[in-house]
Amino acid sequence: MVILSILILNKAGGLIFQRDFNEGLKKLSSNDYLVLAGTFHGVHAITSRISPVRDSGGGLEVLESDRFRMQCFQTLTGTKFLIFAEPNQPNIDVVVKRVYELYADYVMKNPFYQIEMPIRCEAFERNLVAYIKPKQ
């Protein structure tokens, strides 16, 4: 499984978690990641607005480019999980679901975590890395 990177955005479009797992995407400065998250938050809102059919089924879900494929999952509370994978990676849905579970278990159930703030939970990162094993 080749997952390149995972970003988590809070409901206001602020970046609360970013981690690279494999080579493939360029390293950006933390400020650039914040800008990127904010931009994506806006774009996500617009994509549901420009839907040509009446019931816009939410915003952007999958983005494809030559080098990667990004899956965006928005929870009911507005938190967004962005998972960057290789273009032909199958079953990203499963990964997204599992990451959400880990988030629920190790971030939301952490009594010291302040909601909407950057995630600094060691257990979350440890379990995330264990699940998404970096390519050997």
Place this chain on the structure above:
Amino acid sequence: MTIYSFYIFDRHCECIYVKQWHQRDRSFRPTSSASTVDSPVTLSSDQRSSTSSKLQNDVHPTGRGGRLSVQDDAKLVFGVVFSLRNMVRKLSGPDDSFISYRTGSYKLHYYETATNLKFVLLTDVKMNNLKVVLHQIYVNLYVEFVTKNPLSPIEHPGGEGVAVELFEMGLDSFIVNLRPHPPLRRIQTNLVLNREQYRIDIKVS
């Protein structure tokens, strides 16, 4: 397999051509609510300049429920495409290119030429990658009928010289031909079934 709309943006970030096939309901515009599935709505340059100011005033101020005019839609599409393209380039280098994105209800395909012309096609979610198709539209229709047209200006401010008859006809027939042929799989399964029955018959006898 539905194709909703097609946009061309020039290198000055201006929408120079719009065509919509399956219109969503725009109740405030009598022209488009009257238009059925098979009558596409196109904005040529002269139409647009005369109607755009009126349309912009007609946009519903209500948030999610309000529908936008064709022009405002085009601006939003451009904004999305431009931001995503920059995002992709920032993340994985300047030679990577944004191909498409999908939401729950539609899919947007994108192709950019070396001269920064941007071709955008909105289809339903089941459509495969249409980058090749957009490239074909550029090479076989845009270059042939718009760029090579001696009467057409070099730049196309306000869509001038793009909505020519040949280009529109070509585009229409091209899009119609994109619709898939009837599937062959059902016939094949029938054949297999028949063969099995035949085999069973032989065994019995």
